[in-house]
Amino acid sequence: MEFKEVIRNRYSCKKYSDRPIEDEKLTAILEAGRLAPTAKNLQEQHIYVVRDPAALAKLDTVTPCRYGAPVMLAVAFDSTNVFTYPGGGRDSGTEDAAIVATHMILAAADEGVNSCWLNFFDPALAKEALGLPECEEILMLMDLGYAAEGAGPLPNHTKRKPLDQTVTYI
Ligand SMILES: Cc1cc2nc3c(=O)[nH]c(=O)nc-3n(C[C@H](O)[C@H](O)[C@H](O)COP(=O)(O)O)c2cc1C
Secondary structure, three states, rough: OOOOHHHHOOOOOEEEOOOOOOOHHHHHHHHHHOOOOOHHHHHOOOEEOOOHHHHHHHHOOOOOOOOOEEEEEEEEEEEOOOOOOOOOEEHHHHHHHHHHHHHHHHHHOOOOOOEEEEEEOHHHHHHHHHHHOOOOOEEEEEEEEOOOOOEEEHHHOOOOOOOOHHHHOO
8 A cells, every 4th residue: 555545544443343364464564563663773562462362351351442353462662671861761662662553553554454552551450461571561552453344433533733733843
């Protein structure tokens, strides 16, 4: 798909069919995350592919936002392997994981796979539910699947501020 079309086509899907995601499409999505840039090329991300019904049920206890998706990704990062900004008040963990997640969500759109970025969950509870190692933190969860019949973007999908409200040339 043409890049601008990918950007236009992606929307937050909130109702999925039970059609599974083909393995090659899932691999293409994960590969797009693998190629994402990270600070100092640390690659501290760790992606958990959750598609076993028992594991999905565990995530259902920490978020109401699976919407029937057959696959969820948990995008985590190793908080002991991050770049610390000068000043020491910030590090690259969430930043790098967000870039990885963005690559994957756009790759999903390119593959014709619907998605939704989720932050409506307690990261500590999600970490516990998936049994992650102590050093890892979950940045986000991502629903992946095919939209159910009749599902589509919500009205707010087209309500973006004009550039002059979010961009300043100085
Ligand atoms: C950082 C982030 C967190 C979000 N968390 C949730 C969520 O927990 N549950 C949900 O249903 N949608 C969630 N969304 C989807 C947003 O509601 C949606 O992206 C926004 O309303 C714009 O709609 P669009 O993605 O269809 O353009 C999230 C989106 C972003 C970018």
